[in-house]
Amino acid sequence: MFLTYKILVCDDEKEIVDILSVYLEKEGFEVFKVYDGVEALNFLKENKVHLALIDIMMPKIDGYRVVNELRKDSNIPVIMISAKSRDDDKILGLDIGADDYITKPFNPREVSARVKAMIRRVYKLSESNELKDEIIEIGDLKLDSYNVKVHLRDEELELTSIEYKILKYLMENSGRILTKNQIFEAVWNEAFLGGDNTIMVHISRLREKIEDNSKSPKYLKTIRGLGYRFEKEK
Structure with missing residues (x-):
C-alpha cells in the first residue's frame, strides 16, 4: 500500500x-x-x-x-x-x-x-520489505533499529530523528574513530563542507540524553583533532 x-x-x-x-x-x-x-x-x-x-x-x-x-x-x-x-x-x-x-x-x-x-x-x-529485528546493546544502552527506539536501562529515550541516526551510526561503528566528515555524510547523505557546528551541537545534545554525566562521558568520547568514538562495552 x-x-x-x-x-x-x-x-x-x-x-x-x-x-x-x-x-x-x-x-x-x-x-x-x-x-x-x-x-x-x-x-x-x-x-x-x-x-x-x-x-x-x-x-x-x-x-x-x-x-x-x-x-x-x-x-x-x-x-x-x-x-x-x-x-x-x-x-x-x-x-x-x-x-x-x-x-x-x-x-x-x-x-x-x-x-x-x-x-x-x-x-x-x-x-522496506526486508526489515530484520536488529538490536545493538552497549553497556546500559539498547538501540532497536526495527522499532526505531533507544533505551537507557529501562527508560525509553526521546531522540530527534537526527540524534537517532547519529547514535545508530556511532553504535554500529563502536570502537572506531569517526570524523565529522564521516558522520555528516553518513547521516545527512550529502558532502560535508566543514566549518559548521552542526555535528558538535547534535553530539552535545546526544550526550545529555545518553550519559549519566555529559561532562565526563562514558560512551561518546571526543578524540581531539580527529573526531568521535563510541566506546565498546568493557
Whole structure:
C-alpha cells in the first residue's frame, strides 16, 4: 500500500506557505497549512504529520518555542525556515531539536528536495520489505533499529530523528574513530563542507540524553583533532 506522507507548513507569510505547498504537493505530499505558532501547536496536538516546516519569526508564538514544545512529546522531523542566517540562530534552532535549517530567501525546489531527503532517511526503514529485528546493546544502552527506539536501562529515550541516526551510526561503528566528515555524510547523505557546528551541537545534545554525566562521558568520547568514538562495552 502506498503511503502519502503528511507535511505541516507553518509561516505567517501566506505567499510562502502557498508556494511551498504547490511544490510539495507536486511531489505527492499531503500538505497542511497554518499561519502562526499557536495554530501549529494546536494542529499537531490533534493530527499526525510526518514532517513539519516551521518558520521562526511568527506572531503569538515563535518557531523556537513551537519546536521546544513539540519536542516534549514528539520526535517527528522538523525543518526550520527563517530569514535569520547567523550561525548563532542556526545553532539555537538545532539545539532545541530542529533537524535542519533553511534560510530565506530560498529556492522552493531546494526546500522540496530537503523534505524528500529527510522523509527518505527517517522513514525508509518502515517502507522496506526486508526489515530484520536488529538490536545493538552497549553497556546500559539498547538501540532497536526495527522499532526505531533507544533505551537507557529501562527508560525509553526521546531522540530527534537526527540524534537517532547519529547514535545508530556511532553504535554500529563502536570502537572506531569517526570524523565529522564521516558522520555528516553518513547521516545527512550529502558532502560535508566543514566549518559548521552542526555535528558538535547534535553530539552535545546526544550526550545529555545518553550519559549519566555529559561532562565526563562514558560512551561518546571526543578524540581531539580527529573526531568521535563510541566506546565498546568493557
